Every structure is written in C-alpha cells, then in structure tokens.
Amino acid sequence: MRLDKYLADAGYGTRKEIKNYIKNGRVSILDGRDPRPEMHVENGDVLFDNAPVSLETGFKYYVLNKPSGVITATHDNREKTVMDLLEPAIRKGLAPVGRLDKDTEGLLVLTDDGQLTHRLLSPKHHVWKTYYIKTDMPLEERDCEYFRDGVDIGDDKPCLPAELRIYDNPCEAEIRICEGRFHQVKRMIAACGKEVIYLERIAMGEFTLPKDLERGSFRRMTEEEVECLKG
16 A cells, blocks of 8 residues: 555545645655655554554444533534544544433444444434433432433423433432433423523443543443443
8 A cells, every 4th residue: 555545544634735744744654665645555664753653453432521611523613522532543534423412421432333322322213311310300200210211301302211210309300311411411301390500311222331541531442341332
C-alpha cells in the first residue's frame, strides 16, 4: 500500500496533511528507507513521531467515560464533541452508539460495527440501558408502577415498560430502558412531577462502565467486553 494511503487509513490525516508530515520528518520507515508518499509499505513498517503505526483489522470497539460539557456527535462547528476526546489516529470510522445529552455523563461505546450499533439501539432487540439518576424531589413507589406500565411523555406512543429502582435515598435511583427517545429519561421523570439534576449511564446490556476508567478517559475494549456487549 502507498505510504500516504496507509497513514490516511490509519487516521493520521488527509493525503495533503500526510505529505507535510513526511516533509517535516515526522514519518520514518523501519528498514531505513527515505519516506516518500508514493512508496509502498507493509503493515507495521511505519513510524509516526517514532511510534509504530498499525492498521487495525476487523471492527474497532472503544469505551469512553463521557464527561459533562461535550456533545455526542462525530463533529460540530461550535461545540466540543466526544470525538475530540479521542486520539486523532483512532477516530476514523468510529461513531458513538446512541447519544448522551451534553450534561449527561458515563458509558459511551464507539465503534465502526454498524450491525452491532443497530442491535444495541433498536427497541425490538430490547437491549437495556441503565442510568443512575439524582432528582430534585423524592421518588415514590407509584413512580415505579408508572414506569412498569409505560410512561406517557407526550409522543405518539407511551414509552415501553421500563424499570425504576429507588435507592435508600429516595432522590437517587437506577432506571433501565430499552429505547432511546429524545431526552427520554429526563422526560419520564418529568412526567412523574420531578426533575433530573444528575444523569449518568452506567450500563448497556450486561456491559457496565469500567470502574477504573476515569471521567473523560477512553480505551479499546477487551475481547471479553465486546462479547459481553454483544450478549
């Protein structure tokens, strides 16, 4: 493969940007050849800023502990996005699985596996998304019943049955839903006469937010985590 295409496919920039990187001495070849955009290289032959460059084979899966203040989008002209938290070299092809509001924190999966994304987000597959919430007023047992029956949030159809588990502190709870409607959790709580003051996604299906992953940090998912996510 041509060197410039190799680096572009690895996510290091456009062909034009890569030509400048080569010109400025940021690219080198393990066998000592002088790097040229048109030269042919094999996977693992290339260094960028003295770090090995490798093309990933197969699908890519990353987990991000989303902080508040960034939007869930692949790009935006005004706002900082979750993609801006990733290293440039790994962004290519990745997209968030579902959306978290700007002020919502927690588990966000990013992948280029479109089939998995569809399965995780489609209501017909009933993949549960679990959230931790804090509310401005105590939650009650009747709210749990409302969730089980399907909350009316003003859409054409009520929400599918969901689960609300109230903690010892009645202003804290876990919510499990299998849909992804616009501002759904906040609207469900508002339909109960309360307001969400903090919201964090803590699980998708059986895959839970890694406890050692700090807010704003990301890493590649392990094979075991991917299998857990796939169910």
